[in-house]
Amino acid sequence: MLDEFYIEKLVKKKFPYKSRFFPTGIGDDSAVLNLKDSSLVVSSDSQVQDVHFNLKNFKPNEISSRALAVSVSDICAMGAEPKFFLNSLFIPRSTKKFFINRLFEGFKFSSDEFGVKLIGGNVSLSASLIIDVTVIGQCINNKFKERGKSKLGDIIYVSGKVGDAANGMTLLRKTRIYNKSEKGLISKYIAPKPKIKLGKILGQIDYLTSMIDVTDGLSIDLNRLLSGSSKTLGAFIIWEKIPKTKVNKEFISDKLFSNNVLGGGDDYELLFTVKKENHDDFKKLIERKKLEVSEIGYVASNKGIKLSRGGRTTTLEIKGFTHRF
Incomplete structure (x- = not known):
């Protein structure tokens, strides 16, 4: 049977990451991040079934990879380096374990490719599949870029x-x-x-x-x-x-x-x-x-x-x- 305990176990197995920056690992009520003398940038984005993707044209791993990619892109737009992410999954009833396994294969593949570490998330029952991703980035030399700063002639x-x-x-x-x-x-x-x-x-x-x-x-x-x-x-x-x-x-x-x-x-x-x-x-x-x-x-x-x-x-x-x- 697919339930939240199965997903928690799956996540801990695929993302066992711990370090001096993330000492607690996944599983606590919140993630602890140790970052010294650095500005952070944080962005969240959602991918909603039949709004951003459909199950006809997307494989499960492609859905999750895309969800992470578009959120990481927001960090890139600030000129920062993406470091960590959290994912919240809103899952329809009768979803199979195979589908969830493939979903996390996509998260794992893209997190390795983009160099970001999963540090937590949440699951809930939903009428349709929704993936919400929050990415945390680090400003290099405390520099970042914004919108609305252009000048005439740029x-x-x-x-x-x-x-x-x-x-x-x-x-x-x-x-x-x-x-x-x-x-x-x-x-x-x-x-x-x-x-x-x-x-x-x-x-x-x-x-x-x-x-x-x-x-x-x-x-x-x-x-x-x-x-x-x-x-x-x-x-x-x-x-x-x-x-x-x-x-x-x-x-x-x-x-x-x-x-x-x-x-x-x-x-x-x-x-x-x-x-x-x-x-x-x-x-x-x-x-x-x-x-x-x-x-x-x-x-x-x-x-x-x-x-x-x-x-x-x-x-x-x-x-x-x-x-x-």
Whole structure:
């Protein structure tokens, strides 16, 4: 029979971690962390069945891996190093032990890959599967990045490719055989990779003014990045400079492709701004460190976001995923 005692035993077996930073191990009412002279960053995120994933397209281990990845990405967006995590599982009645075993295989695989240690959690009965993950990160040299600190003229950068995950989700809805490139796009949606190494590098750059991860869409997250900087500031971005993967137009139309790039979300890339006067220094750093980042525009005096495409400039409609209740 599957019950909370089975899950507690399973967790202790898979995550036996103890150290001078975490002396108690898993099992107490709270976790004790010993961290000296350091700032912490803490973030939580939830993955809800039929909102963030469904059981048709996701294996159990993929669900848990994704849940951890998206929470770790929030720590990366602060320029910090993810260290520990807690997971709360809300489990439907009649769930099998096999499913839970696979779920924790995903947690174990990703926690090893991301270098984070499980230090606790909770379980409860639920009408559907919900996974809530809290990640604790450590600020390197007590430095961290925030939203809303950009200034007029700052250069806007984004890591990786934008729109890949949304295009992957679009393809996943079409039942057919996928080629290698399409499988790569689907993987970006199902198994996102938080930018841990890049986040730690960017977090130490004093002339990097603001940062966020692309969770809900490029336009909506760029708008969030700039909100708080000034009510009069906006952005000017160039379509041709936005890094993106070509797709087969037979399955993804030009209009849908544009929507996925500008408002698709789920990429978990890092979007950030750099002081204009230090731009040459940053370009040298990109070359030296071989950073996979692309300049896509600049912080402008116009309110909202202007998009240049094929030499024509328009005001971009802010699009992206929003929870509506």
